Amino acid sequence: MNTSDIILNKVAPIFNKQGYVGTSLTDITKATGLTKGAIYCNFSNKEDLALKAFQLNINLAITPLFKLVAAKQGSINKLHAITEYQRSYYDLVKDMGGCPMLRAGVDTKFINPLLFKSAQNLSQKFTIGLTNIISDGILNNEIQPNTDATKYAKIILSLIEGSSLLAFTHNDATYINDAMDFIDITIISSIRK
Template sequence: MSKAEKTREFIIEKTAPVFNKKGFAGTSLSDITRVTGLTKGAIYGNFKNKDDIALAVFDYNVQQVFMIASSPGDNGKSAVDRLVAIANQYKDQFAGIARNGGCPILNAAVEADDELPVLKEAVKKRIASWKDRFVQIILQGIRGGEIKKHVDPDRYAVIFIALFEGGMMLSKTMGDPVYFHQSLDKMIEIVYTELKII
């Protein structure tokens, strides 16, 4: 990794929690220089503008959260086990996600909805990718004979994302992880009662 690449990575890592907590509009150049200890020139020597920083930071924040749901043994698990493991891993990691500002997809989606088309497009791509991940796991389960054939993978993928994001929003707003835990417990219940072949 070159010096420029290391500096860029350093800026992203240091500013990631700031953007996730304060949002795009709320994060100033002085916030960025303060947390990185770099000058304005050094920041803009590595990024074209604030939009460029925001997109890089958004991708980084999403990757950090998605890594929580991945485990080395994923490929050896059944589809049902993978879905349940994802819910449980997110529940276990809620405190860390909340401490860093909550779900970056939810945060960016709310802020970018009407005023930041570039960021909105990045959010839409990440939601589509997340949905596809759930769809592929469900299809694996249908092919493997552990998930009912009539199950609509797209529908359940959307339900799972809605449970995750809705639970996160309620828990962050109310300052109580119980909402997030209850939402993901519902996801697990759906997996066992509506998807899994008994």
């Protein structure tokens, strides 16, 4: 493991817990035991470090979901894989400070345009992925043909992210579990052919 990786592994959870704005250079040097100069030998600035920390947090929290879904066959199975993954999401990311996509999207909009754009791109990737799953389901005769794939993708993502926000706000995973039940029982059942 090189110095950059060591720094990232130590500061990524701090950025996610304290916010990308709320994390100071002092927090970073204290966590790593390195000087400011040593940090900036490996990263061009705090924004660069924050962006790479965000990418690491995404690799730990969200990339496994994308891989899990890609391995499933059939749109309905893929949608259920998403809700099943989300049921364990709270425990997966609670020690990291919550959902990195949600955290970065809210925390950086007006102060770190590159990091905000990364969070926004991830959200769009998630929406496009859900839209494609639903559209494929329509083509493969698994999902009703009159289903508005984009609309349902946005609703599903909103329930996922909204329930994550509330779960971490109240330290209560039932917000996520109840939302995933709603997606399974109400949404998926209503669009399933």
